[in-house]
Amino acid sequence: MKKYICLIGILLFTSTFIVNSQTLADAYRLSAQKINGTARAAAMGNAFGALGGDFTSLSINPAGIAIYRSNEFVITPTARFNNSEISLSGGTFSDDKYAHSINNVGYVGSIKTGLSSESGVVSFNLAIGMNTILDLNQNSFGMFNGSPISFLDGIVNWSNSERLSNSYLNRDIGDIEYRDWPAKLAWETYLMDPVDNSDGEYVNILYENELVDQQINYSYKGGIKEYVFAGGLNFAHKFYIGATVGVQDVDITKYKEYSETLEDNNSFTYYEDNFIKGTGYNLKLGAIFKPVNFIRLGLAFHTPTFFNVNDDMRLTMESQLQESYDHDGLNLYDYGLNSPYKFILSGAVVIKKLAVISIDGELVDYSTMKYDVNNLNFDIKNSFGSAFNLRMGGELKLTQSFSARAGFEYYPSPFNADFDLDETFVSDDNSIYSLGLGYLANGFFADLAYRNSTDTYSLYNPQPNFEDLTLKNSNKQILLTIGFKF
Template identity: 40%
Template sequence: MTSKLIQTKFIFAMKKYLSILAIAILVPFFGGAQDLADALRYSNFQVQGTARSGGMGNAFGALGGDFTSVSINPAGLGVYRSGELALTPTFGQTSVETSYLGTSMSDEKFKFSFNNISYVTAIPTSNRSESGIISVNVGIGYNRLKDFNSNAIALGHNAQSSLLDNIASNANQGNWSDYYEELAWNTDLLLQDDDGVYWHDLEEGGYGQSQQKSITRQGSIDEYTLAVGLNFNHKFYLGASVGITDIYYKENSTLIEWDDNNDINYFNELQFDNKLRTTGNGYNVKLGVIFRPTNEIRLGASVHTPTFYNLHDVFDTKMSSSITYDDGSTENYTALPDYIKEYDYDLETPLRATLSAAFVVAKQGLLSIDYEYVDYGSASLRRGGDGYDFVSENQEITEAYRAVGNLRLGGEYRLTNAFSLRAGYELYPSAYNDEAFGASQPNADSKLNIYSAGLGYRNGGFYFDMAYRYYDMLAYDMLYPAPVTSNYADPAMAEFNTVKNRLLFTFGFKF
């Protein structure tokens, strides 16, 4: 009895874990609900900005003098000695290689965008003594925080599970959704026996179908900033900014399962299409300080309040099937929900804090480092449009996510008065706890590495910077949610290796 009880508790814990994990990483299949996936998607970002900053790993918390620094430490605005206008067009390529059930696939996407547009004016005070407040600088501009654009495709031959497992198990638990179970029922994919138990043809036929899932993501998180920086004695720099963030996220996914060997009775094919679009705005405040004890050393610190978002989701699904009956006839069905689902809700992202240091080496080069603290478990969903309070979802966020320390390193070497070389490295650890919901999390060891290099040119009031940035991240996702009962096998994990290549070009004018 004891052994059986332990086994039952273990199975229950695993099913709960896999179901919540599916919510966390499978937006297409739970896109109609607001959950921990939304919290992480809009809280986890890496500032992009200008080519100079990008070429130095965005380690600009103690350096300043570049508009990207305003999104890291607004005290960097006080370092400016003159006005500036800057523009940064960016060319991007994102490739995703997948491995699923022994089959490898790849897809890619190209995108042109603007990472940065900014204007800074430096206003010297009437103070001529080089003490007190030397200047008041004001900046307004835009930095891109996150780029969602990517294409991915996964393909494999599955002998043990199907999307229909999740749908049938949910139906048997009384969980009936107009966007999933209802569609499967109306396309003759979900069946019911005389005892009222829901089932599907693949479980009767022993599975063995091919599966393909394609995912297309579009959009970005952009920040529009108004900032003020003060220069005290060329030793202390203080800054404050108000950021208005804009989110546009669109994800379309298609899952196809088909009986390519004609081994399964009745079932020929299913296709499940899922669309999610999220739009919204938020605001935050940043405060920062930079201290220059000597000409060679700069120390910086900054804090970012949470970003308070108001978001709007639009969610839709469609299911199609092909079924061959006993009389030899084949019927094709398509089902849609009665209406597109829309929902308003608020999101509060985590507070961020950064400590920075920079060292000037013999007036010929510099080294800089940023350490950024973010507790992803402190993100919270709030105020659903229908009055929903998200208590259980916020508990899951706390259990699934952890605090991390992000690291940014950068260097610059001045070749001549006109030309400089740059390099950088960034490390962003996984936001997932090692364990959650009674089991280990497969993405706990995933991390984002960014390698960068750049070249700068200065000539009078004009400058031109270029940078190359290489992103590399490995993650694991399921193609569809796990069943909520133990009589079905768990879905296999797919491996997603995402590589991004970015070319940044900044054109700037000082006046």
């Protein structure tokens, strides 16, 4: 059977036109956080749950703050290079994006109690700062000429199945249900007409069997920063406990532009501008135990992050027919979301002062994500399951001052095997590889890390006899940490 290709699958994958799927995608996007702090931690796969002594550990296992034996100031500027590829049987389309930011900044204060190191509380430490929790940096572009299916087909099918009346579509857009906005926009831009003056049955302006040329551009930027306030206690250099209060700042911008050119050179363009801002609060508790000097064991628990989110979405459609038309609408809504809880079990081996090997296992139950809208929570429970994330890393002392590092992170897909809610996106597993170098002398340290992450999405196309699409998103980071111990 012949398989067609088109860009409608990508539009559906990234669009609010399929309302429930996008809502699930947003819940997962805010919850599937991958820590991004200092260069040392990044180079070692962020496997710092048992090691501690690095500012990144405050967002993993807060007992890591108790490992510090001196004050510290640290800052990490980061450069990011993103490449996105959309693969069709007709070719591969690639787009690049560069961005830079401050990944991490923090201060740790260590206060000695003056007690014997044999027993009791040797020191208590306090810290304040910021780690990056979610980093979005992506541009994508694709085009396909001669597609037998149009975005307008989906709008017309929806309008007919819902029996949207002419009088309903003539209302002000503020009086139209949000899910019907694409129909309203197509109606106002003369891309959809009633059948023989009927009320509730429509056709689009395309001729029968007309082929269209399609093009899509979309981008993500922003992410989530976590501001941390932490404290920890060191018991005889054997047992460490800590707690972190995390305040997460959500700032995400999504932009989409989809256009079609018809055979008579008429055209239309559909735009989405989405601004997501919010704040989340969580508590992290952790402990680290050294049964012997060269072994460290860590255990941490993260409460859900309780988000309050403001989501502004502007949809615009423009048509270039015999005349030009445009229409838009702005949808503002607030919602609450609870991310999943986390359990982190860690282990590390410290071989004198020559080498370190560390591993973290993180259990996250994504089915416990919860909106303050109950009907969506049923879909979450049916669509998501648990994931066991793995992080591991090592460090080798090259000289008295220089160290080499490497790491690996693995994040399996949390989607249930029978996930089929419109099947507009299926996320594959994600692997991250990292390398780095470090320098430490006279209370000054500088760390450099390279991090390579690739996400692959199989984009299911809901139209019969149409080829599935593949989106590959490669994200390369260069992190430089500068710090002082005093």
